[in-house]
Amino acid sequence: MAEEKKLFKVKIDNITVEVEPGTTILNAARNIGGEVVPPAMCYYSKLDGSGGKCRTCLVKVTKGSEADPRPMPKLVASCRTTVMDGMEVANITSPEVLEARKGVVEFLLINHPLDCPVCDQAGECDLQDLSYEHGVSGTRYEFKRRTFEKEDIGEHIKLHMTRCILCYRCVFTADQLTEKRQHGILKRGDASEISTYMRASLDQTNFIGNVIDVCPVGALTDRTARFKNRVWFLKPVDAHRNCEDPKCCGKTVLWMRGDEIFRVTARKDKYGEVEGFICDTCRFEKKEVKDWVVEGPRKIARHSVISQGHYVGVHKPQETVARVMDGRQPKLLMDIHTVSEVNMPQVDLSQLEGPAHSTDFPTNKGVQ
Amino acid sequence: MGRKLLLDKAHIEGIRYFDVYRKNGGYAAAEKALKSMSPDQVTEEVKKSGMRGRGGAGFPTGMKWSFLAKPEGVPCYLVCNADESEPGTFKDRYLMEFLPHLLIEGLLISSYALGANTTYIYIRGEYAWIPDILEEAIAEAHKNGFLGKNILGTGFDLEIYVQRGAGAYICGEETALIESLEGKRGTPRIKPPFPAVKGLYQCPTVVNNVETLAAIVPIINIGGDEYVKYGIGKSAGTKLISACGNINKPGVYEIEMNISVEEFIYSDEYCGGIPNGKRLKACIPGGSSVPIVPANLLLTTAKGEKRMMTYESLNDGGFATGTMMGSGGFIVLDEDQCVVRHTLSLARFYHHESCGQCSPCREGTGWMEKVLKNIEHGKGKMSDIDLLWDIQRKIEGNTICPLGDAAAWPVAAAIRHFRDEFEWHVLNPDEAQRRNFGLAHYADPLPVAAAV
Numbered sequence: 157m158a159e160e161k162k163l164f165k166v167k168i169d170n171i172t173v174e175v176e177p178g179t180t181i182l183n184a185a186r187n188i189g190g191e192v193v194p195p196a197m198c199y200y201s202k203l204d205g206s207g208g209k210c211r212t213c214l215v216k217v218t219k220g221s222e223a224d225p226r227p228m229p230k231l232v233a234s235c236r237t238t239v240m241d242g243m244e245v246a247n248i249t250s251p252e253v254l255e256a257r258k259g260v261v262e263f264l265l266i267n268h269p270l271d272c273p274v275c276d277q278a279g280e281c282d283l284q285d286l287s288y289e290h291g292v293s294g295t296r297y298e299f300k301r302r303t304f305e306k307e308d309i310g311e312h313i314k315l316h317m318t319r320c321i322l323c324y325r326c327v328f329t330a331d332q333l334t335e336k337r338q339h340g341i342l343k344r345g346d347a348s349e350i351s352t353y354m355r356a357s358l359d360q361t362n363f364i365g366n367v368i369d370v371c372p373v374g375a376l377t378d379r380t381a382r383f384k385n386r387v388w389f390l391k392p393v394d395a396h397r398n399c400e401d402p403k404c405c406g407k408t409v410l411w412m413r414g415d416e417i418f419r420v421t422a423r424k425d426k427y428g429e430v431e432g433f434i435c436d437t438c439r440f441e442k443k444e445v446k447d448w449v450v451e452g453p454r455k456i457a458r459h460s461v462i463s464q465g466h467y468v469g470v471h472k473p474q475e476t477v478a479r480v481m482d483g484r485q486p487k488l489l490m491d492i493h494t495v496s497e498v499n500m501p502q503v504d505l506s507q508l509e510g511p512a513h514s515t516d517f518p519t520n521k522g523v524q
Numbered sequence: 525m526g527r528k529l530l531l532d533k534a535h536i537e538g539i540r541y542f543d544v545y546r547k548n549g550g551y552a553a554a555e556k557a558l559k560s561m562s563p564d565q566v567t568e569e570v571k572k573s574g575m576r577g578r579g580g581a582g583f584p585t586g587m588k589w590s591f592l593a594k595p596e597g598v599p600c601y602l603v604c605n606a607d608e609s610e611p612g613t614f615k616d617r618y619l620m621e622f623l624p625h626l627l628i629e630g631l632l633i634s635s636y637a638l639g640a641n642t643t644y645i646y647i648r649g650e651y652a653w654i655p656d657i658l659e660e661a662i663a664e665a666h667k668n669g670f671l672g673k674n675i676l677g678t679g680f681d682l683e684i685y686v687q688r689g690a691g692a693y694i695c696g697e698e699t700a701l702i703e704s705l706e707g708k709r710g711t712p713r714i715k716p717p718f719p720a721v722k723g724l725y726q727c728p729t730v731v732n733n734v735e736t737l738a739a740i741v742p743i744i745n746i747g748g749d750e751y752v753k754y755g756i757g758k759s760a761g762t763k764l765i766s767a768c769g770n771i772n773k774p775g776v777y778e779i780e781m782n783i784s785v786e787e788f789i790y791s792d793e794y795c796g797g798i799p800n801g802k803r804l805k806a807c808i809p810g811g812s813s814v815p816i817v818p819a820n821l822l823l824t825t826a827k828g829e830k831r832m833m834t835y836e837s838l839n840d841g842g843f844a845t846g847t848m849m850g851s852g853g854f855i856v857l858d859e860d861q862c863v864v865r866h867t868l869s870l871a872r873f874y875h876h877e878s879c880g881q882c883s884p885c886r887e888g889t890g891w892m893e894k895v896l897k898n899i900e901h902g903k904g905k906m907s908d909i910d911l912l913w914d915i916q917r918k919i920e921g922n923t924i925c926p927l928g929d930a931a932a933w934p935v936a937a938a939i940r941h942f943r944d945e946f947e948w949h950v951l952n953p954d955e956a957q958r959r960n961f962g963l964a965h966y967a968d969p970l971p972v973a974a975a976v
Contacts, residue, residue, distance in 0.1 A: 207714075208714040208882070208924060209881050209882045209883070209924070210882070210883050211882050211883055211884055211922050211923070214922060230921045230922075231921060231922060233714065233924075236714045237716075238716075255918075256918065256922050259884065259917075259918030259919075259922070260883055260884060260918075260922065262918075263883045263884050263886075263887040263888055263891075263918070264883050264887070266887045266891060267887060296911055297891060299891075299894045321883070322880060322881075322883075322886065324881075341709065341880070343880070344692070344694075344877075344878065344879050344880045345875060345876065345877070345878040345879065345880045345886060345889070345890070346875075346878070346880060346886050346887060346889075346890045347880070348879075348880035348886070
């Protein structure tokens with residue numbers, strides 16, 4: 157018989173939860189769920205050693221433990237602080253924590269460009285959600301912001317360092333999933349940057365594509381899907397295939413419009429963390445529906461912008477036109493494709509090299 | 525004349541070399557400790573002495589040693605933190621340059637007490653010539669049987685290695701120092717686990733300042749009970765103060781912690797007063813990261829008592845009216861100095877030295893520097909002062925390591941005590957480029973609190 161483990165009782169925002177010793181406060185809060193979960197920009201439960209850097213998950217420990225009830229003197233990073241028996245934590249019930257978090261969001265946004273309208277991550281960006289929930293509407297920063305040149309690190313990955321918030325997740329990913337890490341942090345302070353230093357390519361290993369999924373912002377994006385479409389115009393579909401790579405879980409989300417696959421990503425849970433890492437072959441090369449076994453539409457939280465346009469659980473109004481017209485179909489007065497210069501069914505957007513330009517759409521006269 | 529324990533023999537010619545050092549009573553403490561005391565007795569003696577860490581935080585050394593985890597079969601390490609990068613502090617340099625054997629003897633005794641067979645001296649890269657001095661001293665100690673295998677026939681082995689840093693302030697933080705020593709990027713680790721449990725190469729490690737380790741020698745020589753009689757109360761022993769700024773005699777002074785700040789600045793034995801008959805405006809008594817205080821609060825506490833050179837007295841009144849002993853970098857500002865400009869140089873330093881790991885410090889230090897630069901160059905707004913206050917408040921306490929606090933405190937204290945000087949800079953941008961605010965009222969006697 158297995159020895160029964162003693163569970164620690166923790167109180168987070170006056171909600172009691174029992175967790176195993178060694179659990180962090182953040183994970184204990186995730187056991188409760190809902191609003192008491194502190195946001196996390198750098199912590200990633202699948203990556204060892206991540207966390208503690210962004211400081212958005214700061215919480216106040218009002219009672220250290222049953223044995224030592226003293227409160228902790230400073231706010232602590234909940235992602236790296238383990239619980240003690242009888243610990244009491246204040247997250248959203250502490251004005252001090254909310255104030256500090258607001259400060260951290262402001263700091264993170266100082267050097268983050270407000271280019272969401274042209275950023276591919278928009279709609280699924282952790283920083284966007286964080287600043288929407290915890291930030292203020294304006295900035296008090298009046299100085300020049302730090303900028304970098306965009307850089308292609310490898311055939312499939314674009315590094316847009318200006319957007320980076322230095323969470324170090326991609327460094328841990330490369331350390332733990334690939335044989336050899338080829339990028340890292342250079343310099344220090346607010347000049348520090350993610351870089352390959354010698355402009356090396358990150359393509360040598362088969363799992364480096366996961367840095368795109370772990371990136372909380374749009375600093376690392378998929379070059380095969382960049383500028384192809386906004387995430388909220390695409391329909392996420394769960395799919396899987398038998399991948400040859402034993403480390404690849406093969407379970408993915410296909411981002412589709414019609415029958416086209418624009419992008420393949422790993423499946424992300426509600427905290428923005430992938431459920432299983434996938435290999436680069438699945439991610440970048442299998443862009444045909446026939447490569448995949450489609451499972452069905454992916455459930456997206458109703459509040460997410462991605463769910464806009466995808467009505468779930470809604471009764472469609474009955475088709476009444478045909479009924480009142482004695483079974484005849486209405487005559488289409490104008491087909492949009494005869495007048496529109498773009499958005500033609502003949503042109504496969506996902507197959508284009510790079511973003512679509514008007515030259516990619518032959519004029520009406522030419523097509524006929 | 526104050527009693528001295530560390531620098532009493534510093535003036536002897538050739539004390540840098542083993543023979544002279546030995547002839548003048550050197551390595552007597554090592555012999556006493558290794559031959560007649562058990563490691564626990566040494567730790568007990570250090571605990572009794574009540575010595576507090578001289579690196580800045582002032583944590584009792586004996587207590588720190590007793591926290592060291594001692595699991596079976598795992599080596600433990602002693603690391604000497606000689607990465608003395610705090611602006612205004614240069615006491616360790618003096619010790620290592622002139623009395624290297626004092627440090628090595630201290631390391632030997634401490635390693636014996638902790639059971640460490642390998643000890644590292646992590647020295648800052650800018651002290652380019654000191655590793656040679658230390659290595660020469662280590663070689664001499666080796667030759668004379670005070671290092672190596674089976675020291676003094678007691679069966680205790682010890683090797684000391686000198687490792688040079690590459691010039692980063694952050695590597696003076698103990699966990700960043702350990703990372704750097706391991707050959708990694710020097711960024712602080714997230715605590716817990718503390719180094720006493722998992723430090724260098726994941727083994728239990730004690731990191732102590734140079735002066736702390738050197739002071740172990742007199743503690744063993746005269747005994748903890750005698751050592752505690754130096755100084756006042758919990759500030760036991762002597763402290764090295766590196767005095768600089770607008771004083772007649774800048775340098776490293778060993779003080780017994782029972783003199784007043786006024787005596788330290790004005791007596792001929794120490795700083796010797798302020799040159800050219802100028803008056804004292806402000807002082808940073810413990811290295812750049814401790815709060816700056818104006819003259820009136822420096823010489824007397826808010827309660828009206830004389831401020832002493834002790835941990836407690838300097839901290840009297842908390843940060844509202846007090847400051848900290850810190851690492852003993854005593855920076856004196858006379859009436860011609862501009863506090864805004866001074867704060868800007870400190871903010872620039874912390875911006876440059878931020879490691880960039882956690883967001884409040886990475887982004888906040890640069891922001892503070894830019895705002896201060898505007899104020900200093902006559903482009904400031906009144907709201908900038910409040911903005912600065914808000915930024916520092918959001919950095920302080922929210923970072924991984926104390927560098928965030930160290931960057932926030934000088935700015936906070938400057939605004940707290942010298943707000944009218946900042947406002948004068950904003951209101952008179954042209955005049956502020958030509959002249960200084962001057963002494964103003966900063967040396968006026970403190971208002972006597974009315975009896976309640």
